[in-house]
Amino acid sequence: MDQAQTAYFLDRYARMSDEELSYLLVTRGDSLSEEASHALRTVLGGRDPTLLRQEVQATTADLHAQIERAEHEARKQQKVARLQHNGIRIVCAVLLIVGLIAWMSGHANEGIGFAIGGIALFLLIEIRRLVWRFIAALFDPNAR
Numbered sequence: 001m002d003q004a005q006t007a008y009f010l011d012r013y014a015r016m017s018d019e020e021l022s023y024l025l026v027t028r029g030d031s032l033s034e035e036a037s038h039a040l041r042t043v044l045g046g047r048d049p050t051l052l053r054q055e056v057q058a059t060t061a062d063l064h065a066q067i068e069r070a071e072h073e074a075r076k077q078q079k080v081a082r083l084q085h086n087g088i089r090i091v092c093a094v095l096l097i098v099g100l101i102a103w104m105s106g107h108a109n110e111g112i113g114f115a116i117g118g119i120a121l122f123l124l125i126e127i128r129r130l131v132w133r134f135i136a137a138l139f140d141p142n143a144r
Contacts, residue, residue, distance in 0.1 A: 001035055009039030018047060022055035026063060085129070092122035 013021065032040060044052065095118030103111025
């Protein structure tokens with residue numbers, strides 16, 4: 001064990017408040033180096049255990065609330081992305097239908113243009129989405 005690092009961590013942890021120590025303990029407690037872990041145990045030994053226990057519980061509850069908010073925001077973003085994608089599909093279908101109706105009513109050039117535009121937009125969006133999903137799957141095997 002390096003005494004210089006232990007002294008550094010002792011000094012650093014001694015200056016921290018109970019709230020900061022509880023955050024360190026909850027988030028990084030299992031991944032500290034040997035010197036940092038020893039210094040943390042030494043500093044925590046001199047603090048009030050009931051007060052520190054309350055801080056750890058409050059910090060844990062706060063972190064759980066932050067995780068829940070982040071998951072909620074992620075679900076919300078997925079829902080918005082799904083709605084946007086469905087909206088684009090509807091626009092493509094409307095363009096195709098308008099094109100077919102215009103083509104049947106005698107406006108062949110405009111009708112074919114709308115129909116091809118709707119199909120092209122749909123294919124462009126779907127191919128782009130599939131390519132990005134493929135790229136994401138290359139780097140994250142758990143991606144859908």
